[in-house]
Amino acid sequence: MEVIIQPDAAAAAKMTARLIADAINAKPQFNLGLATGATMEPVYAELAAMNRRNEVDFSRVSTFNLDEYIGLPPEDKNSYRYYMNYHLFDKINIDKKNTNLPDGMAADEVAEGARYEAAMKKAGGIDLQLLGIGSDGHIGFNEPLSSFASRTRAKPLTPATYRQNSVYFDPPETMPMRAFTMGVGTILDAKRIVMLITGAKKAGIAAQAIEGPLTSMVTGSAIQLHPAVVVVLDEGAAAQLTMREYYDWVFAHEPKWKNYR
Ligand code: PGA
Numbered sequence: 001m002e003v004i005i006q007p008d009a010a011a012a013a014k015m016t017a018r019l020i021a022d023a024i025n026a027k028p029q030f031n032l033g034l035a036t037g038a039t040m041e042p043v044y045a046e047l048a049a050m051n052r053r054n055e056v057d058f059s060r061v062s063t064f065n066l067d068e069y070i071g072l073p074p075e076d077k078n079s080y081r082y083y084m085n086y087h088l089f090d091k092i093n094i095d096k097k098n099t100n101l102p103d104g105m106a107a108d109e110v111a112e113g114a115r116y117e118a119a120m121k122k123a124g125g126i127d128l129q130l131l132g133i134g135s136d137g138h139i140g141f142n143e144p145l146s147s148f149a150s151r152t153r154a155k156p157l158t159p160a161t162y163r164q165n166s167v168y169f170d171p172p173e174t175m176p177m178r179a180f181t182m183g184v185g186t187i188l189d190a191k192r193i194v195m196l197i198t199g200a201k202k203a204g205i206a207a208q209a210i211e212g213p214l215t216s217m218v219t220g221s222a223i224q225l226h227p228a229v230v231v232v233l234d235e236g237a238a239a240q241l242t243m244r245e246y247y248d249w250v251f252a253h254e255p256k257w258k259n260y261r
Pocket of ligand 1: 036037038039040132133134135138139140
């Protein structure tokens, strides 16, 4: 795992967008795993700006989102399909038929999980998975106690997730309390992982996920099992990391980071 700390959330989002764009430029037929949430909005704004400037081309990119609320149709403003169209897909040269999310309206939940897993496999697997982290440590909607071997399935959401996300719903009680999510095992199958964490409110959970211990109580800690992870943080989210000096030294000295400093 490598940890990169940027001065503020805007710089951290730009660094994340650059990592994604550089990976796509190196392999134009690319399967990109995507995340939603407030943290990712500036990442998608930057990717859209880079696409406008012809710095990255999405014409051969396929995307797979981590999760979707159960019971929300694509046109619902709180569905993650709506979020993705609004923040990214409508602003870049991607073919919408190559954009994938779990179907929140699927009648057979078990079949929907299997369909989504099969679609990723058929595409050749995820080349790079973008991750955020929830206040309860979740990646995707893998709430505490989700198995590290879990696959795409329906998951009940925690009160912590309700407190974090229900602010977007009017009234808040209309937030679905279940969602389809890639499993922790699905996420760990990605060839690379880039996690973005910003804001002082995430400092405690960021330190738990990055520096351990490995526990299904904080599913974000599962990234420690993956051999190719970069975590990008702003100063606020990095405040409780104990190995800061080392992370900064690696970023300042390792040749692979030369063009990013
Ligand atoms: P946020 O969500 O970016 O809105 O904080 C992250 C998450 O819950 O994974």
